[in-house]
């Protein structure tokens with residue numbers, strides 16, 4: 509064929525195919541660089557992924573409350589501040605870098621200063637680490653507003669990731685993609701939480717076929733409530749047990765009126781609906797189908813009031829709405845864990861993305 513000896517073709521094919529095959533396999537135990545760990549959504553998302561173990565090589569978290577929680581639940585001893593120059597100098601290589609970088613400066617509820625606030629540039633340290641360590645996979649998460657009011661920062665992050673070169677080929681080292689996913693449609697959890705996810709996967713001389721997870725059905729909010737707290741009598745009982753504050757009381761009253769009118773029009777008992785009301789919102793922020801977005805402020809203020817039990821959502825309930833395990837040791841205050849949960853990953857969404865990343869990194873589609 510074309511005058512080329514078969515043996516030459518075989519040798520050439522082997523020399524191309526061999527390194528590729530060697531590179532494709534992901535290790536059985538994937539080492540993880542956990543940036544901006546918070547309450548370890550990264551760990552709890554990956555712990556049940558079938559066929560793989562994930563071992564965190566280092567934890568980057570500076571808040572003492574989060575460190576205390578991580579110490580009690582995962583026995584983590586050493587933590588790093590991402591700004592500490594010795595951290596970046598000494599951080600070991602890892603296969604997988606994951607981080608929900610601080611979002612207060614990008615969120616709609618925050619000061620919206622973006623990268624003019626020092627917290628807005630912390631992601632740069634993670635990107636420097638990626639450029640040096642060249643992990644097989646990178647997953648970043650942030651608020652949806654990063655795509656709207658702070659699009660230039662999103663573009664910068666994508667440009668930096670796309671600009672990282674493979675040291676052997678000098679070609680772009682990473683396949684890069686981003687998408688907004690909602691925990692309600694993509695995590696199986698009735699929580700209206702839209703987040704931008706950025707995925708980068710080492711190409712290693714191959715075309716990467718990464719497929720974002722598709723929508724899945726979602727359970728009902730009532731199914732995530734503590735059953736022993738649900739009082740299925742009538743909302744009249746709840747009207748005698750109101751939260752403090754005028755706005756909060758008005759919101760509960762308005763919510764009950766709305767639920768009653770829906771129940772009447774649908775010919776159902778009012779307790780068929782067990783909605784959760786955002787107490788501090790100026791407009792009624794409630795849905796019969798899902799929890800409004802749990803932000804740090806709402807979590808800290810315990811601002812979600814369940815009409816099913818006439819009280820704020822419990823810590824276990826908030827954990828369920830973020831798909832965290834509920835058997836965690838809660839060694840911080842209710843306000844502190846609420847705030848941390850408001851900043852955390854929805855574990856079921858991240859788990860589904862990581863599963864797809866591993867498949868793509870290994871060349872499985």
Ligand SMILES: C[S@@+](CC[C@H](N)C(=O)[O-])C[C@H]1O[C@@H](n2cnc3c(N)ncnc32)[C@H](O)[C@@H]1O
Nearest residue numbers: 544545546547549569570571589590608852853
């Ligand atoms: C958006 S939260 C991430 C939450 C996390 N994804 C989870 O599932 O819980 C950002 C975290 O970055 C941490 N952080 C902020 N500045 C930091 C710094 N200089 N070094 C390390 N961590 C920092 C914050 O304390 C916070 O826990």
